[in-house]
Amino acid sequence: MTSWQVTAKTIYCDAVDDEVTHLIYRDFSARCTGCQKYTQPDEVTLRLIRAKQRKLKRVIKCEGEGCPRIEAYRQQIRKEDGK
Numbered sequence: 295m296t297s298w299q300v301t302a303k304t305i306y307c308d309a310v311d312d313e314v315t316h317l318i319y320r321d322f323s324a325r326c327t328g329c330q331k332y333t334q335p336d337e338v339t340l341r342l343i344r345a346k347q348r349k350l351k352r353v354i355k356c357e358g359e360g361c362p363r364i365e366a367y368r369q370q371i372r373k374e375d376g377k
Contacts, residue, residue, distance in 0.1 A: 303367055309357050311346050316367045324364045332356035 304315045307328055314328030331339055333356050343354045357363075 301371060305363065305367075307363060309361065309363075310354055311350060316364050318368055318371045322368060322372060324359065324368050326356075326359065326361070326364055329356055329359055333358065 298320060300317055300319050302315050302317045304313055306312075307314045307326075310328050310332045312328060312332075314326050314331075317325045317327070319325075332343070332354070335343060346354050
Protein backbone atom coordinates (compact mmCIF):
# COMPACT_ATOMS: atom_id res chain seq x y z
CA MET A 295 0.00 0.00 0.00
CA THR A 296 1.15 3.54 -0.63
CA SER A 297 2.63 5.75 2.08
CA TRP A 298 0.46 8.76 1.22
CA GLN A 299 -3.17 9.40 2.19
CA VAL A 300 -4.55 11.74 -0.48
CA THR A 301 -3.25 13.86 -3.31
CA ALA A 302 -5.03 16.77 -4.94
CA LYS A 303 -4.67 18.81 -8.08
CA THR A 304 -6.62 21.93 -9.03
CA ILE A 305 -7.28 22.34 -12.74
CA TYR A 306 -9.38 24.45 -15.06
CA CYS A 307 -12.25 22.25 -16.23
CA ASP A 308 -13.52 23.36 -19.62
CA ALA A 309 -16.68 21.24 -19.22
CA VAL A 310 -17.91 23.54 -16.42
CA ASP A 311 -15.77 26.61 -17.19
CA ASP A 312 -14.40 26.70 -13.64
CA GLU A 313 -11.50 25.55 -11.50
CA VAL A 314 -12.08 22.23 -9.75
CA THR A 315 -9.92 20.06 -7.52
CA HIS A 316 -9.36 16.38 -8.22
CA LEU A 317 -8.68 14.26 -5.15
CA ILE A 318 -7.10 10.81 -5.41
CA TYR A 319 -7.07 8.68 -2.27
CA ARG A 320 -4.56 5.98 -1.36
CA ASP A 321 -6.88 3.22 -2.65
CA PHE A 322 -7.00 5.17 -5.96
CA SER A 323 -10.62 6.14 -5.55
CA ALA A 324 -11.22 9.63 -6.90
CA ARG A 325 -13.43 12.64 -6.30
CA CYS A 326 -13.86 15.98 -8.01
CA THR A 327 -14.97 19.04 -6.05
CA GLY A 328 -16.87 20.36 -9.04
CA CYS A 329 -18.95 17.22 -9.53
CA GLN A 330 -21.44 17.80 -6.72
CA LYS A 331 -21.43 21.56 -7.29
CA TYR A 332 -22.41 21.21 -10.95
CA THR A 333 -24.57 18.06 -10.87
CA GLN A 334 -26.66 19.17 -7.87
CA PRO A 335 -26.42 22.96 -7.99
CA ASP A 336 -27.92 25.25 -5.40
CA GLU A 337 -29.82 28.35 -6.51
CA VAL A 338 -26.72 30.57 -6.65
CA THR A 339 -24.74 28.04 -8.68
CA LEU A 340 -27.69 27.49 -11.00
CA ARG A 341 -27.79 31.21 -11.81
CA LEU A 342 -24.02 31.14 -12.41
CA ILE A 343 -24.39 28.16 -14.76
CA ARG A 344 -27.14 29.89 -16.74
CA ALA A 345 -25.04 33.06 -17.06
CA LYS A 346 -22.01 31.06 -18.22
CA GLN A 347 -24.14 29.20 -20.78
CA ARG A 348 -25.43 32.47 -22.22
CA LYS A 349 -21.92 33.94 -22.34
CA LEU A 350 -20.25 30.86 -23.84
CA LYS A 351 -23.23 29.86 -26.01
CA ARG A 352 -22.87 26.21 -25.01
CA VAL A 353 -24.14 23.86 -22.33
CA ILE A 354 -22.22 23.78 -19.06
CA LYS A 355 -22.36 20.19 -17.81
CA CYS A 356 -20.20 18.15 -15.49
CA GLU A 357 -19.17 14.81 -16.97
CA GLY A 358 -19.40 13.05 -13.60
CA GLU A 359 -16.91 11.07 -11.55
CA GLY A 360 -15.78 9.03 -14.56
CA CYS A 361 -14.72 12.05 -16.59
CA PRO A 362 -11.53 11.78 -18.64
CA ARG A 363 -9.79 14.51 -16.60
CA ILE A 364 -10.14 12.55 -13.35
CA GLU A 365 -9.15 9.30 -15.05
CA ALA A 366 -6.03 10.91 -16.56
CA TYR A 367 -4.96 12.21 -13.15
CA ARG A 368 -5.65 8.83 -11.52
CA GLN A 369 -3.51 7.10 -14.16
CA GLN A 370 -0.74 9.66 -13.66
CA ILE A 371 -0.72 9.01 -9.90
CA ARG A 372 -0.74 5.23 -10.41
CA LYS A 373 2.21 5.54 -12.77
CA GLU A 374 4.12 7.75 -10.33
CA ASP A 375 3.31 5.34 -7.50
CA GLY A 376 4.63 2.41 -9.50
CA LYS A 377 1.39 0.43 -9.84
